[in-house]
Amino acid sequence: MSTEKEPSASENQSSPQLLSQWIEIQDSMKKQLITDDRFSWKLPPVCKGQIYEGAQDIRDSDRGKFLKYIGGADLSFSKTDPSIACATLVVLDVSTLEVVHEVSNTVELRVPYVPGFLAFREAPVLLELLEKLKNTALQLYPQVLMVDGNGLLHPRGFGLACHLGVLADLPTIGIGKNLHHVDGLTQHGVRQLLEANGNSCSDVFTLIGDSGSTLGAALRSTVGSRKPIFISVGHRISLASAIETVKLSCRYRVPEPIRQADIRSRDCLRKHGLS
DNA sequence: GCGACAG
DNA sequence: ATCTTGTCGC
Numbered sequence: 001m002s003t004e005k006e007p008s009a010s011e012n013q014s015s016p017q018l019l020s021q022w023i024e025i026q027d028s029m030k031k032q033l034i035t036d037d038r039f040s041w042k043l044p045p046v047c048k049g050q051i052y053e054g055a056q057d058i059r060d061s062d063r064g065k066f067l068k069y070i071g072g073a074d075l076s077f078s079k080t081d082p083s084i085a086c087a088t089l090v091v092l093d094v095s096t097l098e099v100v101h102e103v104s105n106t107v108e109l110r111v112p113y114v115p116g117f118l119a120f121r122e123a124p125v126l127l128e129l130l131e132k133l134k135n136t137a138l139q140l141y142p143q144v145l146m147v148d149g150n151g152l153l154h155p156r157g158f159g160l161a162c163h164l165g166v167l168a169d170l171p172t173i174g175i176g177k178n179l180h181h182v183d184g185l186t187q188h189g190v191r192q193l194l195e196a197n198g199n200s201c202s203d204v205f206t207l208i209g210d211s212g213s214t215l216g217a218a219l220r221s222t223v224g225s226r227k228p229i230f231i232s233v234g235h236r237i238s239l240a241s242a243i244e245t246v247k248l249s250c251r252y253r254v255p256e257p258i259r260q261a262d263i264r265s266r267d268c269l270r271k272h273g274l275s
Numbered sequence: 276g277c278g279a280c281a282g
Numbered sequence: 283a284t285c286t287t288g289t290c291g292c
Contacts, residue, residue: 075282077283085283113283115280122282149281159281180281224292230281 026158032166038236039171041067071142072257073126076265078274088265089129091140097256101140103132104268116155119163146257150174153216153232165235172234173242183209221250
């Protein structure tokens, strides 16, 4: 017996051929990426970080001009069978941060998680949920979607949020709860910048890699939270607009659309006897 | 060689 | 992602 590896148990390596194929796809799709504001709505007025009063007072002629529906998407996995997951897409009314619609699917994922290639595992099921929503409640289709995972903040500048945004042709924002170390960025470096900036009110700053390119932003979304969240452009939205949109939707550290999708996808697992 | 590596 | 309850504090 030599060190021949067995294809059964601990075979989690993806072949180099597949990885280079995935890289080709990412590089190719990246040509379609739009990183500025390409939508018709405007951020809601009176953005005090939370509910904006006067939402009901918007003139009818102005309806549709403002952001109203924000989507959030997430997956939860079975602890017993890591290939079984429940994917959930929620739609929130930005004026109340209440969930107005939810669609879920239980799925079996055959593509493994490989850092830098999350989209190949999660994008297909999320795209299905968007289609499902389009066919069942088109009037609630989100004007912008928040994805748990990064956008431009990615080794090749094309994370899950970009990938899904391009596929769905929808404005998307990437939300990372942990920093993907890219272009010289490190957790400690970011934290030090955050604390050096003082525990003042200005709790957001741009992430610029060693290469000099802007990759996203770190945001202390709650007054007391030491750990920031990481915002990056997905598709058809600028970083500035993405930051404002995220600020509008934060009740807790994790933006409400993502948080609700997370909670409800976990509930979905339990409800189906998985978990 | 060692460490890092979104979810 | 998941393994994990209570607990200290505003």
